[in-house]
Amino acid sequence: MTTGVVRRRRMGVEERREQLIAVAQELFSQRPPGDVSIDDIATAAGISRPLVYHYFPGKHSLYDEVVRRAAHELRGRFAEPDDGPPGVRLLRVIRRFFDFVDEHGPGFEALLRGGSSTIGSERTTAMIDEVRRSAYDHMLAHLHVTDPGPRLALAVRSWIGLCETTALTWLDGRRIPRTELELQLVHDFMALVVVSAAHDDECAELARRIVGQEPDGTFADLVGRLLSLLPAPSEPPAASRS
Secondary structure, eight states: OOOOOOOOOOOOHHHHHHHHHHHHHHHHHHSOGGGOOHHHHHHHHTSOHHHHHHHSSSHHHHHHHHHHHHHHHHHHTTOOOSOSOHHHHHHHHHHHHHHHHHHHTHHHHHHHTGGGSTTOOHHHHHHHHHHHHHHHHHHHHHHTOSSOOHHHHHHHHHHHHHHHHHHHHHHTTOOSOHHHHHHHHHHHHHHHHHHHHTTOHHHHHHHHHHHHHOTTSHHHHHHHHHHHHSOOOOOOOHHHHO
16 A cells, blocks of 8 residues: 655755756856755755755855856857867857757756856856957967957957857847858958958968858858948940940
């Protein structure tokens, strides 16, 4: 004869920690981290509040662990084999970046704003800065540049910031098709390099090299789009055609 009582399986230490991290990550993805309480985490995990504190000193340490894992995953999205033209490789990277944004939703916003969050710590800020540094280093590797000058370094860092802002804006309603934004960001990078090329020989040489590597690729598409915006040449006067 059964009593109808369901016995919960007792979790080991690491298994319980992993459960709490997963639960916290989900909650932080749904609401601002400052609005999530230890009670919320305990309820979602099906355990008591004191038991949460048994595994983590407090919400700050749990939040730091969630950010650490998200940062590690995001850094991995920037890795790209040196195979194919720069524009094609960069588009693949941007697509994986938006995969992360799409999968994690509000959690991505929490990650980028973690340093300014009410529960963010110096360690959290350092992890986010490391993500940006990783993106910067990968970009230079894609460009085959080891020691960039100040204008090229500024262009790359500005583009990384633009990617973050674009992704955050896209999450707020997703009013622009994702595929259009991905291609636009690739074009935005080339635009930054070309504008910088007007003032810097290194950027000018890089722009020539990139276009030369894909005469009919992603960046050639940008040139075609820009040329299509120019007014059509006017017909010469009849007298001059005779």
